[in-house]
Amino acid sequence: xxxxxxxxxxxxxxSRSVKRTLRQPxxxxxxxTFPLMLMAVNSSGLRAATDLPGFPTDSFLSFFLPFSFMQxxxxxxxxxxxxxxxxxxxxxxxxLALTPMRGTALLVGQLxxxxxxxxxxxxxxxxxxxxxxxxxxxxxxxVLMLLVLAILIAxxxxxxGVWLALRTGSGEAVQSQFPMLFFLLFISSMNMPxxxxxxxxxxxxxxxxxxxxxxxxxxxxxxEGWNAQALALALTMTIGLVVxxxxxxxxxxxxxxxxT
Amino acid sequence: xxxxTPWTVARALAWRQMRILFKNPSLFVPPMLFPLMSFTAFxxxxxxxxxxxxxxxxxxxxxxxxxxVLLQSAAFGGVxxxxxxxxxxxxxxxRRLLIASQRRSGLVAxxxxxxxxxxxxxxxxxxxxxxxxxxEIGGNGVDIFGLYLLAVVVNMLGVLxxxxxxxxxxSVQAGPLMQTPIFMLLFxxxxxxxxxxxxxxxxxxxxxxxxxxxxxxGRGFISGDPYHSAAAFGIALTMAALLLVWALLGLxxxxxxxx
Numbered sequence: 001x002x003x004x005x006x007x008x009x010x011x012x013x014x015s016r017s018v019k020r021t022l023r024q025p026x027x028x029x030x031x032x033t034f035p036l037m038l039m040a041v042n043s044s045g046l047r048a049a050t051d052l053p054g055f056p057t058d059s060f061l062s063f064f065l066p067f068s069f070m071q072x073x074x075x076x077x078x079x080x081x082x083x084x085x086x087x088x089x090x091x092x093x094x095x096l097a098l099t100p101m102r103g104t105a106l107l108v109g110q111l112x113x114x115x116x117x118x119x120x121x122x123x124x125x126x127x128x129x130x131x132x133x134x135x136x137x138x139x140x141x142x143v144l145m146l147l148v149l150a151i152l153i154a155x156x157x158x159x160x161g162v163w164l165a166l167r168t169g170s171g172e173a174v175q176s177q178f179p180m181l182f183f184l185l186f187i188s189s190m191n192m193p194x195x196x197x198x199x200x201x202x203x204x205x206x207x208x209x210x211x212x213x214x215x216x217x218x219x220x221x222x223x224e225g226w227n228a229q230a231l232a233l234a235l236t237m238t239i240g241l242v243v244x245x246x247x248x249x250x251x252x253x254x255x256x257x258x259x260t
Numbered sequence: 261x262x263x264x265t266p267w268t269v270a271r272a273l274a275w276r277q278m279r280i281l282f283k284n285p286s287l288f289v290p291p292m293l294f295p296l297m298s299f300t301a302f303x304x305x306x307x308x309x310x311x312x313x314x315x316x317x318x319x320x321x322x323x324x325x326x327x328x329v330l331l332q333s334a335a336f337g338g339v340x341x342x343x344x345x346x347x348x349x350x351x352x353x354x355r356r357l358l359i360a361s362q363r364r365s366g367l368v369a370x371x372x373x374x375x376x377x378x379x380x381x382x383x384x385x386x387x388x389x390x391x392x393x394x395x396e397i398g399g400n401g402v403d404i405f406g407l408y409l410l411a412v413v414v415n416m417l418g419v420l421x422x423x424x425x426x427x428x429x430x431s432v433q434a435g436p437l438m439q440t441p442i443f444m445l446l447f448x449x450x451x452x453x454x455x456x457x458x459x460x461x462x463x464x465x466x467x468x469x470x471x472x473x474x475x476x477x478g479r480g481f482i483s484g485d486p487y488h489s490a491a492a493f494g495i496a497l498t499m500a501a502l503l504l505v506w507a508l509l510g511l512x513x514x515x516x517x518x519x
Contacts, residue, residue, distance in 0.1 A: 030436065041447040044462035048312045048453050179293045186301035192308060202304035 013109025021113030031075030066218035072121035081161030081174035118154025159245030166252035266366035273370025295333035319483035327478035337379030342422020349430035398484030420503035427510030
């Protein structure tokens with residue numbers, strides 16, 4: 001491969017990003033353990049919710065499993081953003097700007113670590129879910145589809161992390177945005193199907209929130225089977241997020257390079 | 261030469277911690293937002309849970325969740341102060357503080373006072389939001405005082421635990437050690453439904469979790485039907501005494517290292 005070709009440049013940056021992520025247990029372990037802890041606690045603590053009339057499944061674990069993928073994706077956003085912010089802080093990005101490295105290669109490559117983490121997370125959450133009795137109504141194909149969707153969602157949120165890093169250039173600032181991203185997760189249909197949410201404004205907020213559709217897409221594969229509408233909405237929201245975040249990142253990168 | 265009392269040291273340190281907090285929105289805003297997010301998600305998104313057969317709390321789901329989130333914010337208010345202690349050690353300030361302080365026990369008191377002031381702001385904000393959300397309050401003034409007093413003790417538990425860790429590890433990297441046990445204690449209590457509706461392993465764990473006593477007593481206060489409140493205060497004060505020893509022993513270890 002030509003050393004200056006775009007794929008080669010992407011591979012170089014991605015390889016560095018993956019190695020950096022996998023070498024930091026402090027970065028890798030919390031995104032794996034924290035969602036699992038919350039899954040264990042919530043799936044037991046909220047088991048009584050399955051007694052509500054109209055609740056779509058009798059297993060709260062099956063209902064709640066997609067939340068772990070979403071929470072893992074937010075950790076991916078934090079990791080991707082913090083890593084890039086560190087590169088900006090240490091001057092690595094400035095040195096890179098002196099090379100023939102293209103902006104596209106930097107953006108796509110920088111997501112390598114988050115994508116690797118997304119893959120590991122998705123496999124772990126899925127394995128734990130299956131081990132504790134989650135059964136897929138959509139069969140083996142549904143498992144594969146869930147993995148694809150979960151990894152895409154992780155890439156989408158990681159792209160948001162990259163954008164925040166390019167905008168602020170500070171790891172602390174990226175970290176401080178984390179609660180805001182988490183807030184999106186909290187005002188979604190993560191704990192309750194939208195039609196069972198009683199409080200009107202909350203139901204409206206959850207309906208406007210794209211995160212609800214991502215969760216519902218993942219959830220549909222587990223508890224419903226192949227629900228074309230839920231999947232189409234989830235894919236549209238996810239791909240929209242990836243495109244939007246990468247577009248914003250490209251603009252932010254151009255501005256940052258112009259400043260430096 | 262003036263002689264510093266533990267109170268003078270505590271006051272000066274608490275003042276410094278508060279100034280740092282106000283000058284750094286990134287340190288101030290997230291701890292304020294987290295309880296509000298939890299309250300919104302739990303009280304707004306899960307209010308349907310009150311229709312689960314056997315849900316016997318009288319005061320409405322908003323107040324049911326308010327108590328949990330108030331106690332959660334109190335505990336984490338203490339833990340976040342622990343991060344500040346660890347940061348002071350990383351930056352060398354704590355070492356200078358140990359040398360300069362005539363009454364080092366005042367350091368623990370100062371950090372605890374800072375934690376209390378910091379959490380007070382969160383508690384006020386949370387209470388306002390809950391009242392705007394039409395939280396039902398069945399308890400009288402004494403009951404509500406009891407609820408907030410219990411939360412103050414929980415705040416002390418959080419800061420004493422986190423201080424003990426921070427004094428021993430002297431690094432922000434020990435943050436997960438400060439947070440995780442508190443997080444687990446909190447979420448292994450009856451968060452979403454009363455204890456009687458929990459089943460399986462979580463019921464067994466929640467039944468022996470001291471935080472369950474705090475949550476149930478707090479819910480008793482807010483609904484005007486105090487429930488095992490003396491036991492909850494007894495457990496909380498015993499834990500506070502033990503954790504004070506834990507924090508002071510940690511301080512002694514930090515002193516030895518700094519010497």
